[in-house]
Structures are given as structure tokens and as C-alpha cells.
Amino acid sequence: MKKIINDPARVVEEMLRGMERAHPDLVRLLPEHNVLVRADAPVEGKVALVSGGGSGHEPTHGGYVGPGMLDAACAGAVFTSPTPEQMLEATKAVDGGAGVFYVVKNYTGDVLNFEMAGELAQAEGIETDYVVTNDDVAVEDSTYTSGRRGIAGTIFVHKICGAAADDGRSLAEVKELAGRVNGSMRSMGMSLTSCIPPERGQPIFQIADDEMEIGMGIHGEPGTERKKIEPAGAIVDELLGRVLGDTVDFSGSEAAVMVNGLGGTPLMELYIAYARVAEVLEREGVRVFRAYVGNYMTSLEMAGFSVTLLKLDEEMKRYLQAPCRVPASRPF
Amino acid sequence: MKKIINDPARVVEEMLRGMERAHPDLVRLLPEHNVLVRADAPVEGKVALVSGGGSGHEPTHGGYVGPGMLDAACAGAVFTSPTPEQMLEATKAVDGGAGVFYVVKNYTGDVLNFEMAGELAQAEGIETDYVVTNDDVAVEDSTYTSGRRGIAGTIFVHKICGAAADDGRSLAEVKELAGRVNGSMRSMGMSLTSCIPPERGQPIFQIADDEMEIGMGIHGEPGTERKKIEPAGAIVDELLGRVLGDTVDFSGSEAAVMVNGLGGTPLMELYIAYARVAEVLEREGVRVFRAYVGNYMTSLEMAGFSVTLLKLDEEMKRYLQAPCRVPASRPF
Amino acid sequence: MDATEKTLEAVRAMAAAMEERRVELTQLDAAIGDGDHGTNMHRGFRAALERLQASPPGTPSEVLKAVSMALVSRVGGAAGPLYGTAFLRASSALSGREEPSAADVAAALEAALAGVKQRGRAEVGDKTMVDALEPAVRAARQAEGKGVAAMLRAAAEAAGEGAEATVPLTARKGRASYLGARAAGHKDPGAASTAYLLAAAARAVEGS
Amino acid sequence: MDATEKTLEAVRAMAAAMEERRVELTQLDAAIGDGDHGTNMHRGFRAALERLQASPPGTPSEVLKAVSMALVSRVGGAAGPLYGTAFLRASSALSGREEPSAADVAAALEAALAGVKQRGRAEVGDKTMVDALEPAVRAARQAEGKGVAAMLRAAAEAAGEGAEATVPLTARKGRASYLGARAAGHKDPGAASTAYLLAAAARAVEGS
Numbered sequence A, B: 001m002k003k004i005i006n007d008p009a010r011v012v013e014e015m016l017r018g019m020e021r022a023h024p025d026l027v028r029l030l031p032e033h034n035v036l037v038r039a040d041a042p043v044e045g046k047v048a049l050v051s052g053g054g055s056g057h058e059p060t061h062g063g064y065v066g067p068g069m070l071d072a073a074c075a076g077a078v079f080t081s082p083t084p085e086q087m088l089e090a091t092k093a094v095d096g097g098a099g100v101f102y103v104v105k106n107y108t109g110d111v112l113n114f115e116m117a118g119e120l121a122q123a124e125g126i127e128t129d130y131v132v133t134n135d136d137v138a139v140e141d142s143t144y145t146s147g148r149r150g151i152a153g154t155i156f157v158h159k160i161c162g163a164a165a166d167d168g169r170s171l172a173e174v175k176e177l178a179g180r181v182n183g184s185m186r187s188m189g190m191s192l193t194s195c196i197p198p199e200r201g202q203p204i205f206q207i208a209d210d211e212m213e214i215g216m217g218i219h220g221e222p223g224t225e226r227k228k229i230e231p232a233g234a235i236v237d238e239l240l241g242r243v244l245g246d247t248v249d250f251s252g253s254e255a256a257v258m259v260n261g262l263g264g265t266p267l268m269e270l271y272i273a274y275a276r277v278a279e280v281l282e283r284e285g286v287r288v289f290r291a292y293v294g295n296y297m298t299s300l301e302m303a304g305f306s307v308t309l310l311k312l313d314e315e316m317k318r319y320l321q322a323p324c325r326v327p328a329s330r331p332f
Numbered sequence C, D: 001m002d003a004t005e006k007t008l009e010a011v012r013a014m015a016a017a018m019e020e021r022r023v024e025l026t027q028l029d030a031a032i033g034d035g036d037h038g039t040n041m042h043r044g045f046r047a048a049l050e051r052l053q054a055s056p057p058g059t060p061s062e063v064l065k066a067v068s069m070a071l072v073s074r075v076g077g078a079a080g081p082l083y084g085t086a087f088l089r090a091s092s093a094l095s096g097r098e099e100p101s102a103a104d105v106a107a108a109l110e111a112a113l114a115g116v117k118q119r120g121r122a123e124v125g126d127k128t129m130v131d132a133l134e135p136a137v138r139a140a141r142q143a144e145g146k147g148v149a150a151m152l153r154a155a156a157e158a159a160g161e162g163a164e165a166t167v168p169l170t171a172r173k174g175r176a177s178y179l180g181a182r183a184a185g186h187k188d189p190g191a192a193s194t195a196y197l198l199a200a201a202a203r204a205v206e207g208s
């Protein structure tokens, strides 16, 4: 295991400390709880957005905390849900009196824990609600999920609902919008290599030098097919074909597009993939409103990528363009 | 070789096409020349900034093209200098009448070619000047260089001089500032793995599973020492020790700090390294004005990172904070 | 011994059971899950004892609330929020009852079951802890007249049978569900831990 | 045959020499560099022929300018801009001379050398193409009175000796410099290509 770490058992704490020290104008750490909150939390009168999940997906989740996106992110151990207690602390720290909204990716632990946190928060008099994202069209159930998994499309929920909350929208409105965004987006990914979780110290799965895994999950859980590596164009055609062929009708629509790197794939390759995505979408009559190419939701050093399409309406477009300032947007 | 590509011989062209299609509001491709220019180039009356070099360092160089940073980036083949002809085309495309300034990293090919391009441009009546960055303290001469190499600190020159050019500063002023920035910054890096250039198809160097290379270059050229992997803290202490111990006196100063990932290292590890960097700088009495943690200048999928310190004056601070809009800043 | 002390005794017995069964539960989970259930539960109950030590509770309800919060913050995974919910709902059901009757305890068990089912959206037959907890609650209701100790004993036995009954099942919830038919032939770890917890509680109350 | 046609003949001969010497130059570079010099030069001169074909030049100066631009755009690495500079400076030196004299040609060679030294910051003894070009220029100046053909022959011979003389040297510029003492014992590829180019030019001018 080749990693720049000190102690496998302390990677999350040390990472969060690094994030706080690197971006003190944007985020603040609730030290005992592995929760990053906006430096200026709570924001009075604004619906607060909280997300979180297992670590190892950086910049997800902490990288999206800041004005215009999340108010707090709860960091679990690597690939392990954070606890309701962390979520409750996050909720209390960011509640500005207008309610707290949880953006939860569809993994059993995350869902159970956020639901329980919501119950605990309600008991303390804080109104909460939540959305469960499930944009991954690859498989219906998996190691960590019943139903479809939530993956990179979740960033669109952060961005759009973050802007909506900034815009003074109510908890109910934010929830409705989150559901609409989730219902309008579809994703699918592939990988070339397994990652190595620090505490585990070895790859999650074995894969031959000439093989790829189609439709795998962001924790290395199995996908739909293991097969020989194909050219970038053919891979894009397969992933995008599944995304376009699912239940959202993208044809003739305007869409946000994300080519998300899983961590170990050079940006060069993501742009090569995007070149093909753009070609296919043009042919299919999908107009690209905005493209996102980069590492948005990773699996440590896994090589591979996912493609996400979000069908936009006017409200989503407006919120997608609203300003935000978060560590992941690489503020120069 | 596990890569998401179509044809090893065409990776640069396809990547650039992907970049243009992903960010049409920011960049435009001079198609025959593998040059990305600002979408709105030339900007009348503004000094134009041009950089470039071998590909494989993404988001360097094309990711920094846009308002507030570069006017153009010339992309060579992977790890190979672009040609004077490309540079000349870039120069002509972005010249706004106030002269063109080249930001050149100290690699023999890059320097020779940019100098020749400058000569060709002058012959066509365009005033040019240039800076050669050489922030890497690791080795004096190397495979590709006489003198010290230019590495990740170069991004600070892009940012600060880009903002200065935006601010209406003259070619001479931009050159003076670039020299000042270059003279005030120092970097050093390490790696855990070799990258695999697509056309080569195999690693540039072999390294054992428990070894790291200290002070290597961004093309995989040898560093100062090959030794057993150490904890992140010890690695940071060594790199930062060399940076702080060089000829710029950082103590008591305000600095910009970059922890730059080489491509294959997860963001989690970069933040773990940054946590230690922040600690050491605090102890050494260096105040961090702003921290940059992420993949700024990579070597394809190489695992490893570099640390850069830039000692700031008031002018640099002002320009560092000025707005910019480039693909690498991940415009949400 | 008052009811608070009795509840504390029960919790200590549960913690001891989780320590004793740690390896066994983890092996069960390794067969059809990710092999951490025993470790998770052991860690959670150790945290519960620490928490009870740090700020001693005054009522049975407070004891259960403290256990819930400890499980919720330390168990993780699926079992953390599920057991956390179970203890939280039981705590609420007992709130205001300084000396709970057998009927109160049965109601608390019932509330716990309802919480788990609501949170986990699982039914009997899905190969989860519900397969142990639901028959336990039914048995408790039937044994209500015999006092708390006998009632818990009946519940524990029913839970044990329920856990055994998960062996042939295919999982429909939780991590085991993705294994499909491959999960058949293995006992569900969460059902097993439920049976051990109830048995420990019954023993503790009988003995005190 | 006019001077433009003679110059074109010389360029064709140089291109042929680079094709013939491709493998040899690449092997020299593999020993002390990155093993691409032959490929680079061959690619560059093929591009030069194409460019001359596409838009036929009217003067010797224009021929050399076209070669320069082709080398600059296609050779890459260190040799591209260095040879590009050499041909560009030679072109400038000949500008306005439709029928250059031997003295003009010697002056063009001198300008080329100055360009290479300025661009590459190399001196004789640094184990680079300068080690071939500088003695060639000196020899050309001395043979100025004997006409262009004999002068080029003298230059080519001096270049060949200069190239041979790089064998024992340690490189101080270019990629080979990082090898330190390990570079000694190998001929510098750029010095070798300079000698081959001048020899080809001499043959072409002698033959026409």
C-alpha cells in the first residue's frame, strides 16, 4: 500500500484538520465529531443543507461546504456511514431557524443514520427533512444498497439546492426541488482498478491488467459486467447509452453533464472521454448547458470515471449558475 | 497500460477537443496547432500571457486559460515541448497590441522553443518577453534541464501576472513582477509511483512497493534520493525543510502555500500532508495567506505531491486575490 | 434492587454477551455481509457502559436513552441506527414509569420493534433482526401475566427460534440481500444478536 | 543551375542524409540522450521537402527560411529550435543575395553558428553541435577563396573532425549533461548530424 499517510486509523481526522487549516475562510471543524461546517454557520433564517457519508470520496463531502452549497458535511470512516450523533451535531451547529435539509446518497447505512438523526433533531425542536439520491442506473441492489445507488449526480443536488437555500427558499421548497433534480438525473460509471482503503491495506477487488468493470459502485462494489478494456469512445457509448436509455427522456432537452473522475484517472483521459460525450449528445439532440469534468466524487485512487446527465428546467439553470465558494471549486 | 483513451498517438488532440467542448465560454482551440486561447482573445490593449509545455501535466497548461490568468496555452506531445510554430500561432492569436509575455518552465526544450518563438514574433512586429521559472530546489541539473526545474510554483506566476495584465500593467511591469514571484518561490516534490506515458505504454522508472523517490521531476526524471516510504509527516518535514532551508528567507513572512498532487494521489492524502505543512509553518513563524491543495501540475497518474511556498508582498497578495475564471478553477 | 438498577444490570449483561459473542457474530456477518457485526455491537455496548458510568441515569427510561445514544454514535453501519432506534423507542415508551410493570416492558418491546421496522422497512422473512424481534414481542405479550422476568425469558426463547429460522432464508434487506440465493444456509447476524441481547436481559432480571 | 536551385539540391541532399543516418543518429542519442535525434531530424527534413514543394521559394534565402520553419515546427526537442535558428539566421544573412558568393555563404554559416550559440548558450567543448559547427565555420572562412563547393567541403571535413572530438568529452549542455562522466566515450548526436548535413550540402553543390 503506497500512501502518504501517518496512521491508517487516523486518516479522516487528519484530513479534516488539513481541510480546516487550508480553508479557514470557508470551513470550520467540529473537532470531536468529524463534521465540517461553514465558517460562518449558522446562517440566520436560511434553510441549512447537510450531507455526508463515508470518507474516501473527496472532494465529496467536505469540499462542498461553503456559501452557495452545503452548510455542513459529516465524515464517516472510509466507506462507512457517519453516525446519527455526528449528523445531530451538524444539524445543531448549522440550524438557522428555517429547518435543516439532508442530502443523503442511497446507501443503507447513510439512509438509516440520517433518518435517525432527523428523528433526534426533531426531538430537540429542529425541523428536518431529506432527499435520498439514487442516480446510478447500473444496478438495482448492491452490497450497500437496496434500490439504486446515489453517486456523482448528488453534486448537482448540493449545488442547486444550496443556491435555492441561499435564495431564501423554504424547507418544503428545497425538498421539492431536490426531488425534482434527483428525478431528472442519471449516472453510470466504470473502473479500471480497485482502490485500497487505508485500514484494509489491500485492494477491494482483483482485476486483470486488460479488464475493466462496468457499472461498479464508488466503494468498489461489483457492477454489471467485467470485460476487456475498450477504447474510450466505446466505453462512453456504453455508459451514456445506459444513461440515455433509462427513464428520463433527455432528447431535445438542455442538460448539465458531468464526467467525474474516480481519483486515479488523469484529467487528460477525462477530457478525452468528454470529447466523445459531447459528440454523442450532439447527435442525440441533447444541448449541453454546462459541462463538469474533473474529480467530483472519487473512490480514493481508483482509476475510472462516471458520466452524469441532468435534464434542466429554468429554475435549475438559474441555481446552477449562482455563485458559490467552496474548497472543491479551487478558489484561486 | 490501463487508460481511458482511444489512440495513444492522438491523446493530446482529443483532450484539447474535449476541453474546448467542455468550456466553450472560456477557451477556444486553434485546431491545427494544439493551442488553447481565451474564448474572447485577443483582448485589446492588454498584455497577453502565453504558457505551454509538454502535455500530461493537466490541468497545466490549458486549465489555466481564461480571464485573469493565461491568454493561451501551447500543448506539446506528452512530456515534449511544443514547437516555436505553435507558440508563434498562439502569440499572433492573443496579441492585443500591448505585447505578449511567455511563462516558461525551465526545461531546455521549452526555453529554446519559446525563445525562438519570441524571435519569430518580433520579426512579425509583435513585442514579446518572457520569464523562465525554476522553483524546484531538488536538483541543479537533470535529464531535461540545465539549472533548476520549473514546477508547480509556476501556477502562482500565471495567477499573479494574469491579474496584473488584467489590471493594465505593461509588458515590462509584468516581466518584473514575474521575476519577483519566481525569485520568491521554492518547491520540492516526491513520488511513490511512476506514470505511464500513453505512447510509451510502460512506466518511466521502476520503484519497489516500499520505496519512494524524493525530489523527482514531473516527467519522472530522477530526484535526489530513493528510500523507504515514511509517514506523511516525515515526508513533509523533509520537503518543507529543503524549501525553507533554501535561499529565500520565509521566516516571519506571509506566504502562499501549495500542496500539489501529481495525479494519482487521493485528495485525502494531500490534505493529510497539508495538515502537517500548516503545523510546521506555524512553528517556523510563516503566516499562511492562502493555501492551495489539489492537483495543479500533475504527471499523468503518478502518485506523489510537491510543496511550494511563495513569499508574498502586498502587490502579489492583491493579484492573488483578484478574480479569475479558468477551467481548472472548476467553475460550478 | 430498584427498577433503574435492574435495567442497568440488564444492560451490563447485554454488554457481556456482546463481548462473549463478538467473534461468533462477526463470523456470521462474514458469511453473508461484511464481517463486522460482532465488532460493531461489542464497541457499541462498551460505549454504552462508559456513558452510563460517566453520567448515572435516574430512571429505566434514561438508562435506555443513554444506551441508544451510545449505540447510535459508536456502532455504525446498519445495526447502529436500528438498535439505536429500538432503544430510543423503548426509552420513550417507558418515560414516566419509575417502576415499569410487565405490561410496560412489553409495550416498550413493541415500540422497539415498530421503530426497527419503520426505520429498516423490513418485515418478518427478510432475514434481518426483525425475524427475531417480532416473535419475541408476540411471546412477551402472551407472557405478560407472569411478571417481567418470565416474560423476558419467553421473549428471548422466541427470538432464538426466530434467529434459527433465518438460516434457510434469502435476505431481502441489508447487505446480505445482494447475495441473493447465496445467503441461504447462514443465520442472520442481526437476528442472532437480538436473541443474545434478550437472553442476557432475561438472565439479569431473573438473577436480581 | 541557378543559386536557388543549387540551394534546393543541397537541402534535398541533407534530407537524404538524414534518412540514411536516421538509425545511426538515434542510436548515438540512445546512448547519452533519449534516443530520438535521428527520428527528429528525419521527420524535420521530410517536412522541409514538403514545404518547399508546396510553395516553391524564389531565392536561396527563402529556401533556408522554409527549411527553418519546417524544422521549427516538426523536429521538436532541443535540436528543433537550434537547427531552426541556424537556418533562420543563415536565411537572414543571405537575404538580398540572389547569387551568393563564397564569402556570403561563409557569412551565413557564421550567422548560423552565432544563432546556435546564443540560443543554446553552449561553447566548444560542451559536447554539442557547436563542437562540429564552430570548426566548420573556421575552416570555411579559411577556404573562402576557393569557391563555394570547396569551401563547403572544407567545412564538412572540419565538422566531421569536430564531431569525432566529442567522443571523450563530458556533456555540459543538453540532455546528455545530466549523465555526467557517463557520457564520455560516446559521440554527440547533434555534432554528428551537423557533420552529415554539411557533407551532404558539399556533395550536392560539388555535383551541380
Ligand SMILES: Nc1ncnc2c1ncn2[C@@H]1O[C@H](COP(=O)(O)OP(=O)(O)O)[C@@H](O)[C@H]1O
Pocket (backbone or CB within 6 Å): A108, A109, C029, C033, C034, C035, C036, C037, C038, C040, C041, C076, C077, C078, C079, C080, C082, C116, C119, C120, C121, C122, C127, C128, C129, C130, C173, C174, C175, C188, C189, C190, C191
Ligand atoms: N433494513 C434492515 N432492517 C432490519 N435489519 C437490518 C436491515 N439491514 C440490516 N439489518 C440487520 O443488520 C445486520 C447487520 O449489521 P452490521 O453488520 O452491524 O451492519 P452493516 O451491514 O452495515 O455492516 C443484519 O444482519 C440485519 O439483521
Ligand SMILES: Nc1ncnc2c1ncn2[C@@H]1O[C@H](COP(=O)(O)OP(=O)(O)O)[C@@H](O)[C@H]1O
Pocket (backbone or CB within 6 Å): B108, B109, D029, D033, D034, D035, D036, D037, D038, D040, D041, D076, D077, D078, D079, D080, D082, D116, D119, D120, D121, D122, D127, D128, D129, D130, D173, D174, D175, D188, D189, D190, D191
Ligand atoms: N544547449 C545546447 N546547445 C547546443 N546544442 C545542443 C544543446 N542542447 C542539445 N543540443 C544538441 O541537440 C542534440 C540532441 O537533439 P535531440 O535528440 O533531437 O533533442 P532532445 O535532446 O530534446 O531529444 C544534442 O546531441 C546536442 O548536440
Ligand SMILES: [Mg+2]
Pocket (backbone or CB within 6 Å): C029, C033, C034, C035, C036, C037, C077, C175
Ligand atoms: Mg456488517
Ligand SMILES: [Mg+2]
Pocket (backbone or CB within 6 Å): C034, C036, C077, C078
Ligand atoms: Mg459494516
Ligand SMILES: [Mg+2]
Pocket (backbone or CB within 6 Å): D029, D033, D034, D035, D036, D037, D077, D175
Ligand atoms: Mg534526443
Ligand SMILES: [Mg+2]
Pocket (backbone or CB within 6 Å): D034, D036, D077, D078
Ligand atoms: Mg527528445
